[in-house]
Amino acid sequence: METKRSTLTITDNRTGKQYELPIENETIRANDLRQMKVNPDDFGIMTYDPAYMATASCKSTITFIDGDKGILRYRGYPIEQLAEKCSYLEVAYLLLFGELPNKAQLEEWTAHITTHTFVHENLKKLMDGFHYDAHPMGMFVSTVAALSTFYPGAKKISDPTERAMTFYRLIGKAPTLAAFAYRHSVGMPYVHPDNELSYAGNFLSMMYKVAEPKYKPNPVLEHALDVLYILHADHEQNCSTSAMRGVGSSQVDPYSAAAAASAALYGPLHGGANEAVLRMLDEIGTKEKIPAFIKEVKEGKGRLMGFGHRVYKNYDPRASIIKRLADQVFEVTGRNPKLDIALELERIALQDDYFVKRKLYPNVDFYSGLIYQAMKFPVDMFPVLFAIGRMSGWLAQWQELLLDPEQKIARPRQVYLGKGARDVPMLSQR
Ligand code: CMC
Numbered sequence: 001m002e003t004k005r006s007t008l009t010i011t012d013n014r015t016g017k018q019y020e021l022p023i024e025n026e027t028i029r030a031n032d033l034r035q036m037k038v039n040p041d042d043f044g045i046m047t048y049d050p051a052y053m054a055t056a057s058c059k060s061t062i063t064f065i066d067g068d069k070g071i072l073r074y075r076g077y078p079i080e081q082l083a084e085k086c087s088y089l090e091v092a093y094l095l096l097f098g099e100l101p102n103k104a105q106l107e108e109w110t111a112h113i114t115t116h117t118f119v120h121e122n123l124k125k126l127m128d129g130f131h132y133d134a135h136p137m138g139m140f141v142s143t144v145a146a147l148s149t150f151y152p153g154a155k156k157i158s159d160p161t162e163r164a165m166t167f168y169r170l171i172g173k174a175p176t177l178a179a180f181a182y183r184h185s186v187g188m189p190y191v192h193p194d195n196e197l198s199y200a201g202n203f204l205s206m207m208y209k210v211a212e213p214k215y216k217p218n219p220v221l222e223h224a225l226d227v228l229y230i231l232h233a234d235h236e237q238n239c240s241t242s243a244m245r246g247v248g249s250s251q252v253d254p255y256s257a258a259a260a261a262s263a264a265l266y267g268p269l270h271g272g273a274n275e276a277v278l279r280m281l282d283e284i285g286t287k288e289k290i291p292a293f294i295k296e297v298k299e300g301k302g303r304l305m306g307f308g309h310r311v312y313k314n315y316d317p318r319a320s321i322i323k324r325l326a327d328q329v330f331e332v333t334g335r336n337p338k339l340d341i342a343l344e345l346e347r348i349a350l351q352d353d354y355f356v357k358r359k360l361y362p363n364v365d366f367y368s369g370l371i372y373q374a375m376k377f378p379v380d381m382f383p384v385l386f387a388i389g390r391m392s393g394w395l396a397q398w399q400e401l402l403l404d405p406e407q408k409i410a411r412p413r414q415v416y417l418g419k420g421a422r423d424v425p426m427l428s429q430r
Contacts, residue, residue, distance in 0.1 A: 070314035088229040092392035116172030117193035139181035145259035179206030200225040234393025240264040246410040271386040274365040277306040306366030313359035333374040
């Protein structure tokens with residue numbers, strides 16, 4: 001019997017030559033195609049893959065997704081169990097260091113993060129410079145970038161101690177920058193971090209504290225926010241993570257790379273989708289208008305925001321957890337009236353041939369905005385909340401990139417279809 005080889009045989013019909021390429025981890029190396037040439041001075045065959053639909057750009061041990069089965073795991077642990085049994089800071093540690101912390105490790109890690117929540121006073125001045133109606137995500141992106149100017153030592157990216165300092169600082173300060181952006185937009189004084197509170201509780205304090213000597217977060221809302229951070233913490237090679245890796249591959253400091261990742265997250269097709277969902281629900285307004293809205297979506301006049309995913313072709317497991325979490329939150333805050341519109345939208349869409357055929361299911365952003373709104377976060381803060389949770393994932397992916405000997409500066413190729421060489425005419429001749 002012929003033994004099966006883990007290779008791919010390709011015949012180049014231009015030359016009649018055959019090539020045998022090794023298959024490893026169900027991939028071939030695109031570079032192996034370069035040997036296929038018509039002439040010795042040809043560049044060789046490339047793959048053409050806009051939006052990287054079928055191209056793996058790295059090997060990773062951080063997050064596993066099975067999009068058909070609706071499975072999400074961080075370092076092997078199912079997201080459902082992490083959301084139930086762990087805090088966000090435990091999950092952040094897991095993403096960064098590969099294992100869950102024991103009690104002593106967690107105490108040390110929490111102490112590090114907590115002692116890095118304050119920002120330099122000059123950052124407040126920078127924040128003050130924004131216009132009163134600046135989008136908080138724009139302020140967040142800019143101030144994360146500005147952190148690089150305060151910590152020039154972070155440029156030493158091959159120094160593990162500097163990298164650890166960046167983890168403490170970026171995870172510690174992200175909620176502070178986010179809350180300051182909000183306070184600036186509503187004209188309220190900034191609230192300093194309260195290091196006696198939990199990671200999520202401190203954020204709520206910096207957002208909502210007014211004149212009370214000590215802000216006491218509602219434990220249900222504090223827990224819900226912590227779970228939302230866990231659900232958003234990593235999602236393998238999505239747009240913002242690819243930005244973190246791509247920009248980080250130039251060996252720039254991690255604050256600049258995290259600012260680029262935050263900017264990628266700002267877009268309505270990515271982290272800005274939760275904001276877009278709420279605006280869409282407002283626009284629909286009543287359940288009666290849903291069929292007309294769905295009809296327009298099917299005619300290509302817009303998208304059902306919070307639906308569909310590049311990887312999930314099944315219910316997003318994060319959306320199921322959030323749906324359950326919403327019930328707990330609404331018991332405290334009262335039911336968000338938009339929930340009825342969202343539930344009805346989901347019911348109709350999941351029965352509609354258009355969505356069924358394309359395997360479009362609710363994603364993480366479909367219900368998260370309803371919780372955020374019930375917790376009194378303004379809609380334009382939603383992507384910022386996503387960014388706080390995602391910071392640990394970006395950093396874990398960035399470190400993995402740096403420690404991977406196969407990685408180099410990211411530099412995709414192109415297929416050039418422009419004009420051939422020609423002479424530049426003088427201005428008078430154009
Ligand atoms: N509403 C209506 N039609 C859709 C939607 C949608 N939300 N999403 C995809 N489609 C259609 C699309 O028109 C296309 O149809 P056709 O084959 O007839 O041209 C088909 O489904 C495949 O869509 P695609 O755009 O090729 O899929 P993609 O993998 O490139 O896009 C996506 C994934 C998430 C950008 C897209 O589903 C989308 O725009 N969804 C709405 C925005 C959203 O909720 N984004 C949050 C994603 S989850 C959080 C995160 O990772 O940031």
